[in-house]
Structure formats: structure tokens, C-alpha cells
Amino acid sequence: MRVGVVGAGIAGLAAARALAERGCAVAVFEKSRGLGGRLATRRTRDGLEYDHGAPEVPDAQGPLAAYLAEAGAAGAAARHGGGWVGTPGMSALVGPLAQGLDIRHGATVAAVTPAGAGWAVDGEAFDAVVCAAPAPQTAALCAASGPVSAAARSAEMDPCWTLMAAWEAEVAAPAALTGPEAAPFEKLVAMAGRPGRAATPDRWVAHADLAWTRAHLELDKEAAAAALLAPLRAALGVGAPVHAVAHRWRYARVSRPVGQPCAQDGRLVACGDWLLGPDASDAYASGRAAAAALAAVIA
Known part of the structure; x- marks a missing residue:
């Protein structure tokens, strides 16, 4: 199964990694040059670096805790204060999730549309698609899906x-x-x-x-x-x-999440912190939930 994933933040990469481990061929579309979404590090031409997005990932329970330990062992994360930071920058924290994936940087997606039994990302057909963009962007990208766009519009x-x-x-x-x-x-x-x-x-x-x-x-x-x-x-x-x-x-x-792990319309699933809550653990859980939801319909 070919699966397109829109967004390389922690939710999108968690979904992509879980789907790849299930044997799917995954392509991740990311508009920026980096990874991590709001787990972000700005590097200037003069060599200055700033963690200008989420300053840390709080200690978590469950699957994210296991992943943070894995990232720490790989040198991609370290404990700091009451949580974790990526090393040498926040965006490095998602590096292990992205290893081996087809990441298409500089890909600004305009629309996710139906394509036969699956969905297409800007006209490229996939058996299924995961949209891991912020809620307002998901509502616009997935306008062809009533259930997904409605869920995204309900988040604040x-x-x-x-x-x-x-x-x-x-x-x-x-x-x-x-x-x-x-x-x-x-x-x-x-x-x-x-x-x-x-x-x-x-x-x-x-x-x-x-x-x-x-x-x-x-x-x-x-x-x-x-x-x-x-x-x-x-x-x-x-x-x-x-x-x-x-x-x-x-x-x-x-500030007002939807209150469910993901939003689904057949082989199109949306994920992100806007569904469950503001923490990285919410985004990670939503991404994994999206992968499980897709696996149930494309198995």
C-alpha cells in the first residue's frame, strides 16, 4: 500500500513510522527544509541557533516515553529540566522517526482529493493519505472530505x-x-x-x-x-x-481540541495535537492512532 503523509511534525512522522513498520510505502510531504513542525530550531546565516518553537517535550507516559528513551539512546534527545529537548536542536528529536522514510522537502501541498478508492496529494494518487497539518490548514487541504474538514473547523x-x-x-x-x-x-x-x-x-x-x-x-x-x-x-x-x-x-x-484521537473519512485520516491536546504526547498519540485507523481499512 502506498500512503501519502502531509506534514513532518511529530504527529505526521509518528503516523508515517508506524505505517512503514506495517509494510506500507510512505511518502511524506513537508513544505519546510526541516523536520519537527513546532519542535523547531532556527539557524541563521551567522551560525546562531534558537529553539524558537516548543521549548521542550514534557515527560510522558506510554508510547512517547518509550520513543523519547530511544531518541535519547540515539543521541537525538536529552533530558533537560522537567522534560526532554532535541540535540543539538529541538527538531533533532524527531530524527529517529524519519530515518529511512521518503521525505519530500519543499513540498507545499495545495489539496488532498479523492482518487479512485484512495486519495491524491496534489494529483499524486495514493491508496491512503494522512493529513498532519494544523487544524485550519487541514480544513482547507481536505475540503473534499466533509468529516475531516468539519472536525478540523471545530478545533481552535x-x-x-x-x-x-x-x-x-x-x-x-x-x-x-x-x-x-x-x-x-x-x-x-x-x-x-x-x-x-x-x-x-x-x-x-x-x-x-x-x-x-x-x-x-x-x-x-x-x-x-x-x-x-x-x-x-x-x-x-x-x-x-x-x-x-x-x-x-x-x-x-x-486551545480547544476536538477530543478524539483522529478524524477519518475512509482512507483519509487527519491527526495532530488539535485533536487531543496541546502537548507533544497528544500529537504523537494522534499520529499513531491515525496509522492504526488506516491499517484497519487497508489491511
């Missing part, structure tokens, strides 16, 4: 503006890294001290809180960086940085 996802900045000198951590005292930031993350990361220059990732993000959602990246840099400098008590750039996560986390 929140955005997040993120600022990445670097200083040559060491920066002392502020007293408040999270919560209301850190406003307008939801969380400040220091790159120094994270396993596998360079110690210098001192790099920080600042995730704006939901209220600030919503109020400034449509700023361009330069304006957002300038607006967030002033309060970050005040919070850290530092001067001008040597580098600063902003990134908008339009679909950063699910």
Missing part, C-alpha cells in the same frame, strides 16, 4: 509571536521567566545551558503572551521584533543585541 488554535535575540555578553536571567510578571511574554527561554547548544553568544527566545500576540497579530516581522525587543531588554537589563528577529506562529497551540 492560538497564535504566538516569538522573538529571538542574541548578546555578546552573558545575560543574567530575570527573576520571572513565566507568568504575569513576565508580561508581555508568556515565557523566556535561555539557550545557554541547554544540552548540545553553544554557550555564546548568549541567546534568548521570548514567547509573547496570547493577549499581546492577538493585538499585534498582523504586524510584519520587523515591526514585531522592534515592538518586543524593548520589553525584553527591560526584562533582561541589557543593551542593544547583536541579532534580533521575530517569528509568527499563527497556529502555535490548540
Whole structure:
């Protein structure tokens, strides 16, 4: 069986790996140059690296716990704080899931449509398809499927503006890294001290809180960086940085999940954190559930 998977985040790769282990020929379509989705690492032309998506994966139970142990043994992940981080960057955490798979980078999918007994990804026919994109994108990509698009439209996802900045000198951590005292930031993350990361220059990732993000959602990246840099400098008590750039996560986390492991229309299945909850364990469980759901109909 040939299966197309749209999205190479942890949900899509969990589904792809499980299907490949069942003997399916899997092709993964990923619009970016990397893997991991919001388990993301930004690398600049000057060699700076920032974990600008999910800062860590919390300790988990069940299948994800077993996978994290496997990734740790492979050198792709390490314990940090109360959870796990990818090494040398967050996106490395999904590396073992992707090994041996046909990953098609730079593939921006426009539509998933019926194709005989199966489904097609931009006209390429497969026996089955897994869509592992964020809920709003899944609703658009899978518009030809009433059940899948309806499920995706019922989920709600929140955005997040993120600022990445670097200083040559060491920066002392502020007293408040999270919560209301850190406003307008939801969380400040220091790159120094994270396993596998360079110690210098001192790099920080600042995730704006939901209220600030919503109020400034449509700023361009330069304006957002300038607006967030002033309060970050005040919070850290530092001067001008040597580098600063902003990134908008339009679909950063699910605030109202669907409440089921996956959404299915015959040989089309959607998965992702928007179905079960905001944690990586939810996305991983949803991906594996999608693979099991497809296996039941294509066996």
C-alpha cells in the first residue's frame, strides 16, 4: 500500500513510522527544509541557533516515553529540566522517526482529493493519505472530505509571536521567566545551558503572551521584533543585541481540541495535537492512532 503523509511534525512522522513498520510505502510531504513542525530550531546565516518553537517535550507516559528513551539512546534527545529537548536542536528529536522514510522537502501541498478508492496529494494518487497539518490548514487541504474538514473547523488554535535575540555578553536571567510578571511574554527561554547548544553568544527566545500576540497579530516581522525587543531588554537589563528577529506562529497551540484521537473519512485520516491536546504526547498519540485507523481499512 502506498500512503501519502502531509506534514513532518511529530504527529505526521509518528503516523508515517508506524505505517512503514506495517509494510506500507510512505511518502511524506513537508513544505519546510526541516523536520519537527513546532519542535523547531532556527539557524541563521551567522551560525546562531534558537529553539524558537516548543521549548521542550514534557515527560510522558506510554508510547512517547518509550520513543523519547530511544531518541535519547540515539543521541537525538536529552533530558533537560522537567522534560526532554532535541540535540543539538529541538527538531533533532524527531530524527529517529524519519530515518529511512521518503521525505519530500519543499513540498507545499495545495489539496488532498479523492482518487479512485484512495486519495491524491496534489494529483499524486495514493491508496491512503494522512493529513498532519494544523487544524485550519487541514480544513482547507481536505475540503473534499466533509468529516475531516468539519472536525478540523471545530478545533481552535492560538497564535504566538516569538522573538529571538542574541548578546555578546552573558545575560543574567530575570527573576520571572513565566507568568504575569513576565508580561508581555508568556515565557523566556535561555539557550545557554541547554544540552548540545553553544554557550555564546548568549541567546534568548521570548514567547509573547496570547493577549499581546492577538493585538499585534498582523504586524510584519520587523515591526514585531522592534515592538518586543524593548520589553525584553527591560526584562533582561541589557543593551542593544547583536541579532534580533521575530517569528509568527499563527497556529502555535490548540486551545480547544476536538477530543478524539483522529478524524477519518475512509482512507483519509487527519491527526495532530488539535485533536487531543496541546502537548507533544497528544500529537504523537494522534499520529499513531491515525496509522492504526488506516491499517484497519487497508489491511
